Amino acid sequence: MDLTIKDVAKLFNISEAAIHRLLLHNKIPSYCINGEHRFGLIEIENWMLQFDLKQLQETASCDQQIYPLTNQKQQTQIESPVSRGMVQFCLYRALHQGDILSNIKGNKKEEIISAVTKIVAPKLNVDAEILAELLINREDLSPTALGNGLAVPHAREAMAKGSFDMVFIVYPETPLEYGALDSKPVHTLFFLFAGSDKAHLQLLAKLAHLSSHKEAFQLLLDRSDKAALLDFVRNWEGQIRSIG
Known part of the structure; x- marks a missing residue:
């Protein structure tokens, strides 16, 4: 099972830009297919178990400043159960x-x-x-x-x-x-x-x-x-x- 940058971003509830930053600093295991990054299932499993989550939380915190809530409509969309993704129970x-x-x-x-x-x-x-x-x-x-x-x-x-x-x-x-x-x-x-x-x-x-x-x-x-x-x-x- 190959995961894309979009898949991994949704998995960790952070932006795709945050995943690109992790890749830039070689902080997440990946490989390339036709010039596009892919992630192996077992490698991501092991990475989740071993990675310092404080770094990931700091990355997500940075993204909240990059992608702020601009209006009530946007907040409603983000809090919608349909759009939450990882924020399901x-x-x-x-x-x-x-x-x-x-x-x-x-x-x-x-x-x-x-x-x-x-x-x-x-x-x-x-x-x-x-x-x-x-x-x-x-x-x-x-x-x-x-x-x-x-x-x-x-x-x-x-x-x-x-x-x-x-x-x-x-x-x-x-x-x-x-x-x-x-x-x-x-x-x-x-x-x-x-x-x-x-x-x-x-x-x-x-x-x-x-x-x-x-x-x-x-x-x-x-x-x-x-x-x-x-x-x-x-x-x-x-x-x-x-x-x-």
């Missing part, structure tokens, strides 16, 4: 379809993944062993740790196309070593399952953004329940300003 819906799993036992990521897949596989209508194998294989390619004690185990091949998107938030009984770039043990995992490549990338981007939010981080550190997290995510997604 995709994470809220996926979390609502999923669940919160607390005190999952395991000293290694493989043990946690195996324990979780036994719980979630029936809801996904997939085989637990196959699901665990897909998730572990993805971890072997590159750890899905976001840093600051968070990780996003995911496998695009795990669900049938057209299935409901689901996110399961998992609190291990004890924090575990996960191969994170910051070397911090993981205390919260977002198990991500999406019914399409587009939804997969949108949810991964949302989770990467959410992980940098101080209030969200504290809720996860406190091992908040599903109701509290749903309430926060709904309000947070509703406040995201669409660019372009």
